[in-house]
Amino acid sequence: MTSTSNPRHLRAELESLTTEAFRPELSDIDQLATLDIARLMNGEDTSVPAAVAQRLPEIAAAIDAVADRMSHGGRLIYAGAGTAGRLGVLDASECPPTFNTDPSQVVGLIAGGREAMVTSIEGAEDSKKLARDDLDALALTSADTVVGISASGRTPYAIGAVEHARRQGALTIGLACNADSALAAAADHGIEIVVGPELITGSTRLKAGTAQKLVLNMLSTITMIRLGKTYGNLMVDVRASNDKLRARSRRIVALATGAADAEIEAALAQAGGEVKTAILILLADVDAPTATTLLSTANGHLRAALRAAED
Structure with a gap:
């Protein structure tokens, strides 16, 4: 029986994750003044760039590998569920207007498909097969790169995407926010940005989401710089569509x-x-x-x- 079908096993697994940790010192946060909560939240957010900075060598190595694949016609494909999936779709959707890339060059996959961008799709994140099917629909090749994104680092959809891509010979990156994650271990390049417990217990759209957004910004932007999509810091491949x-x-x-x-x-x-x-x-x-x-x-x-x- 897997952890996803055994509630007690899953609960124990979640309780072991830094991103899910309970912070008793914040248990009265709902009784604080709004400004005090805002100050607390802002203070929490300031720790995220420092956590990213600790992983810059791993991030740079992954970017160089992505740029090499893309320079030979490969694609950059993000795969995640929930907030992580939405962040991947967002980053992919910004590449055509910013860098004049073809929409097929940078692709975002989210567990449950388009509808999952705005609605929770029950059980989609728990399916490795769904990830395989989504990648097969793209006719994945060994020239491509697949980036699995998961705050916990245990999401089956993200892990399944990386495992399937690696079997096809594609480059793989696992982006997580817990140390020693299954996702990072499954990938060629593991990037673990450990931001610590969230202000609201388990709400990984907060610090973890911010960390993922920062790393995805780097992955796509610096890859595009390496591919000649900028001249200095000017967006010389911008698509003038409005x-x-x-x-x-x-x-x-x-x-x-x-x-x-x-x-x-x-x-x-x-x-x-x-x-x-x-x-x-x-x-x-x-x-x-x-x-x-x-x-x-x-x-x-x-x-x-x-x-x-x-x-």
Whole structure:
């Protein structure tokens, strides 16, 4: 009988987790003034970046491995349940508008599917088979990376995703908030951000959720930097899909080139709105077809394309 079907076994397992620990010193929190509770909560949150900092070498190693896979056509796939799954879906959904990635390049899977983003799907997190089915539906390959996300580090859906991905030869990362977790042990790269017990016992959408968000920010953002999706700290692959982003595109070209507004508008028009191409047109003094060819040869890396244009 598994821990998920044996209530006493599951209770004992949860009681052993740092993220589930009860803090008796906070047992009267509901009687405090609102401002005092806010101060307590804010103080708790300040400890999260320090916990992440302790795992930066592991995070960096995982990012380098992800970037290598993605540079050869692989995908980044997040898999989690509940808050962890929602955070993965959120991070994935931000990549197309920020880095102009195809929606299929960074994917978020949540136990229970789309409906689970807003509604609890009973039992979905307890199924390793569901994780296997979700990955099989994506036609997982050995070029891909699967990141299992679970605050407890014991969620069957996240562990099942990592185990199945590893059997397929994919790169695997296990992101948890407890030490010695089954999830981290199952993955090629285990990242355990131990933030300690929550302000509200077991509510891992708090510090644990914040820690997971910080790490996911790093995984996707620094991977995209490594893939040439930025020029310095400028989002040169931004997709101008609305008025705000079109204005941001013009500003990015201005910051990168120092060109006058009329020159920027002309370059963007030649480049079909592609920021990276417009910057290369202005800085290398080339036409749009040449800029496009240079960028293609440089695998989208603007600095490399600029160096090639100078040769």
